[in-house]
Amino acid sequence: MGTDQGAAVRKSEKDKQDFSPEQQVVNINKELFDYSFATISSERNFYQAIHKIFEEVSLRFSLDRSTLMEWDKVNRKIRVTSRWVREDDGNDLEKMEQSASINWFIMEQYYQELEYNILTGGKDGKEDYGRDIYAMNKVPVSAVQFPILDSGKMAGVLTFESWKERDWSKAEIATLSSITKMISSYMLRRQMKAELEAEYVVGKKAMDVQNLIYYVVGEQDYRIRYMSHYARECYPDAKYGQLCYEAFMGRKAPCQACPIKACQAGEEQSIVETYDSEEDNWYTLTASVMDRESGARQFLLCKSNVTAFLERVKGEDQLTGVLSYEKFKLEAVRIIKKEKGSFALVFMGIQDFSRINDEYGYEVGDQVLRKFAEEVTIGLRDGELICRIKGDDFAILVNRRSVERMSQRVGELSSTLTDLFRERFPNISINCFAGVYDISGREEYISRCLDRAMKARKVALKNIYETGGVYVYSKEFELQEKEREETNRTMKNCLQRGYFKVYFQPKVDIVTNEIIGAEALVRLVDKDQHIISPGRFIPLAEESGLIVEIDKYVYEETFRLIKKWQDEGRKVPLVSVNVSRLHLLNDNLPVYMKSLSDKYGLKPEQIELEITESVFFEDTERLVDMIKQMKDIGYITSMDDFGAGFSTLSLMKSLPVDVIKLDGGFFLKNQLDGKSRAVISAMMQLAENLGFKVVSEGVETMEQVEFIREQGSRCVQGFYFYKPMPPEEFEKLLKPSE
Ligand code: C2E
Ligand code: MG
Numbered sequence: 001m002g003t004d005q006g007a008a009v010r011k012s013e014k015d016k017q018d019f020s021p022e023q024q025v026v027n028i029n030k031e032l033f034d035y036s037f038a039t040i041s042s043e044r045n046f047y048q049a050i051h052k053i054f055e056e057v058s059l060r061f062s063l064d065r066s067t068l069m070e071w072d073k074v075n076r077k078i079r080v081t082s083r084w085v086r087e088d089d090g091n092d093l094e095k096m097e098q099s100a101s102i103n104w105f106i107m108e109q110y111y112q113e114l115e116y117n118i119l120t121g122g123k124d125g126k127e128d129y130g131r132d133i134y135a136m137n138k139v140p141v142s143a144v145q146f147p148i149l150d151s152g153k154m155a156g157v158l159t160f161e162s163w164k165e166r167d168w169s170k171a172e173i174a175t176l177s178s179i180t181k182m183i184s185s186y187m188l189r190r191q192m193k194a195e196l197e198a199e200y201v202v203g204k205k206a207m208d209v210q211n212l213i214y215y216v217v218g219e220q221d222y223r224i225r226y227m228s229h230y231a232r233e234c235y236p237d238a239k240y241g242q243l244c245y246e247a248f249m250g251r252k253a254p255c256q257a258c259p260i261k262a263c264q265a266g267e268e269q270s271i272v273e274t275y276d277s278e279e280d281n282w283y284t285l286t287a288s289v290m291d292r293e294s295g296a297r298q299f300l301l302c303k304s305n306v307t308a309f310l311e312r313v314k315g316e317d318q319l320t321g322v323l324s325y326e327k328f329k330l331e332a333v334r335i336i337k338k339e340k341g342s343f344a345l346v347f348m349g350i351q352d353f354s355r356i357n358d359e360y361g362y363e364v365g366d367q368v369l370r371k372f373a374e375e376v377t378i379g380l381r382d383g384e385l386i387c388r389i390k391g392d393d394f395a396i397l398v399n400r401r402s403v404e405r406m407s408q409r410v411g412e413l414s415s416t417l418t419d420l421f422r423e424r425f426p427n428i429s430i431n432c433f434a435g436v437y438d439i440s441g442r443e444e445y446i447s448r449c450l451d452r453a454m455k456a457r458k459v460a461l462k463n464i465y466e467t468g469g470v471y472v473y474s475k476e477f478e479l480q481e482k483e484r485e486e487t488n489r490t491m492k493n494c495l496q497r498g499y500f501k502v503y504f505q506p507k508v509d510i511v512t513n514e515i516i517g518a519e520a521l522v523r524l525v526d527k528d529q530h531i532i533s534p535g536r537f538i539p540l541a542e543e544s545g546l547i548v549e550i551d552k553y554v555y556e557e558t559f560r561l562i563k564k565w566q567d568e569g570r571k572v573p574l575v576s577v578n579v580s581r582l583h584l585l586n587d588n589l590p591v592y593m594k595s596l597s598d599k600y601g602l603k604p605e606q607i608e609l610e611i612t613e614s615v616f617f618e619d620t621e622r623l624v625d626m627i628k629q630m631k632d633i634g635y636i637t638s639m640d641d642f643g644a645g646f647s648t649l650s651l652m653k654s655l656p657v658d659v660i661k662l663d664g665g666f667f668l669k670n671q672l673d674g675k676s677r678a679v680i681s682a683m684m685q686l687a688e689n690l691g692f693k694v695v696s697e698g699v700e701t702m703e704q705v706e707f708i709r710e711q712g713s714r715c716v717q718g719f720y721f722y723k724p725m726p727p728e729e730f731e732k733l734l735k736p737s738e
């Protein structure tokens with residue numbers, strides 16, 4: 001360790017030292033300084049440049065480690081941002097940062113007066129940093145530090161270290177000092193530029209997202225110098241150099257109420273409100289002074305449409321004249337508090353309202369909404385309120401007694417509206433529906449009540465015929481909702497943790513008794529290893545959309561297993577997977593499937609896609625197109641659960657599927673009576689005549705197998721042969737491939 005006491009050199013002492021400015025030039029290592037300057041100015045990456053400079057300096061001056069530490073404004077910590085080491089220092093980085101963090105503000109004080117600081121054995125003239133220093137793997141026995149100050153604040157520090165005793169010559173100090181100054185000027189300029197750029201990007205984004213119309217005009221000539229993107233969008237004919245009142249106000253002379261005038265009279269900023277009678281809109285126009293360096297002043301003008309805001313403040317819905325939602329909330333809270341009576345919140349709408357707009361035009365749509373509001377308003381009692389939230393979403397606060405008559409009122413409203421428009425549009429049918437939430441005795445936020453009424457309205461719409469278009473939110477419904485949410489959460493968890501498993505149920509050729517196919521069926525295995533069957537979770541997963549993720553998991557797992565079995569030399573029969581309704585809505589499904597089978601190196605012909613019958617009634621045309629695409633790729637396709645719903649024989653004719661799976665319901669534990677025998681027989685005949693392959697599902701008894709055999713049909717999937725089984729069991733049934 002050095003015996004010298006460390007030296008801190010005061011700025012004032014600098015002059016006393018024997019290197020005057022002229023001598024300094026002589027004293028500094030010019031070659032090293034030139035190299036550093038050239039590197040920093042030519043290297044695009046700042047930190048790479050610093051590293052190169054550190055390397056050169058350290059080799060020249062026989063140093064062991066050189067570092068640049070910076071104050072990271074965003075994360076509010078000190079970071080080593082560049083470092084050169086002669087040999088491995090056992091990664092002292094963290095310790096250096098820690099030590100610097102503790103001493104940073106002491107250093108800041110210190111360097112107000114000091115030019116640089118020499119530390120010998122962890123000490124300088126004032127402080128002893130020994131403990132921090134000796135905690136390092138490599139002890140900087142002798143070091144010199146130079147601060148980088150930004151308006152008196154420590155922005156960084158450069159440290160040059162030797163792990164052996166050494167003296168620092170004046171020439172060395174002068175050289176390092178000059179290099180530090182150069183680095184610090186580059187670094188601070190670089191930071192300033194980055195900050196300005198960030199400010200510009202944020203500012204621009206803030207302006208753009210608000211859709212602000214702003215533009216800059218010259219003080220004397222009112223000619224446009226700049227326009228915001230949105231200004232150009234709203235006024236596509238406006239041109240640079242054009243008069244602002246001409247371009248933005250459509251006037252031939254300057255506006256009477258022009259905010260620039262106040263600015264010309266000395267105000268920094270001025271705001272005026274104007275009404276545009278042609279557009280029927282209110283605007284605020286703000287002008288502020290922008291001084292250009294040349295002295296020619298300009299004005300920044302910002303024009304913003306405040307019509308909607310005024311409507312809201314006025315509390316009226318422009319289209320129907322009923323309350324705005326904001327006003328409704330205020331009024332409703334006041335009434336509920338004051339009257340302490342029993343109220344219910346009703347959320348109403350019109351079934352398929354967008355179709356009315358599409359078919360009869362927006363004008364008619366608007367008329368329907370106005371009439372709706374008018375009719376409901378007529379029926380309101382004292383203290384009851386109606387507002388329009390948006391589109392055909394109406395919220396109504398009613399006395400609890402009105403709830404009993406709600407079904408009747410909704411029914412009457414539907415017939416009144418339909419009758420009113422039937423004269424002009426004989427085919428029109430307007431059906432209203434409502435969700436009701438009883439708030440009696442509760443103090444709740446209106447938005448929360450509305451949320452519940454909205455959920456109830458969904459049920460009313462889904463079951464419009466059973467509910468008569470009205471559904472009241474109940475305790476049981478709330479519990480069910482909670483349960484559904486819980487199950488959904490559990491399913492998501494299970495998916496993440498891999499608790500879903502794929503089972504396989506073989507399909508058998510009843511003539512040869514051979515396995516000629518299998519269906520992949522998902523299972524949920526809970527933490528107690530109980531197996532939960534899909535009947536319990538698939539409908540929910542379909543509702544929440546999670547089915548897409550579950551199916552993707554099933555496809556991946558199934559394809560992976562097929563590939564594995566194949567590679568193990570087993571003969572894998574055609575395996576089918578179920579495709580849910582939601583998947584079919586996605587136009588990318590064929591591409592996704594193809595990429596998946598490619599990923600596992602499988603041919604599409606090895607996979608069958610089962611699509612449940614009920615889907616075929618929703619959008620037959622689209623579905624037929626999707627199936628054709630799947631078939632073109634090479635997948636086998638089948639219609640699942642055939643006969644369970646409303647399958648019509650005519651539909652059968654237009655379907656491009658290869659296979660028809662007769663629904664298990666035909667066979668399940670049924671004693672095959674004469675009638676069902678006749679139906680099954682007819683369907684099988686027809687299907688085979690039309691060229692479909694037939695699979696009979698849910699076959700449980702010998703008698704059923706015999707009956708199928710008699711019909712000349714061969715493929716059976718049912719408990720009589722096999723139940724769905726885990727892959728480990730299924731693979732044992734697979735024969736070696738020839
Ligand atoms: P599905 O596609 O019609 O599948 C056939 C169902 O019939 C399976 O029920 C199977 O276990 C059952 N089954 C087969 N033979 C017999 C039998 O002889 N007797 C009785 N009682 N049942 C039999 P599972 O596995 O409970 O699946 C029920 C439904 O859940 C499936 O009907 C399918 O619609 C859906 N599902 C199953 N796995 C998936 C999947 O991975 N994705 C999607 N989207 N749906 C799936
Ligand atoms: Mg199926």
Ligand code: MG
Nearest residue numbers: 640641661697
């Ligand atoms: Mg089925």
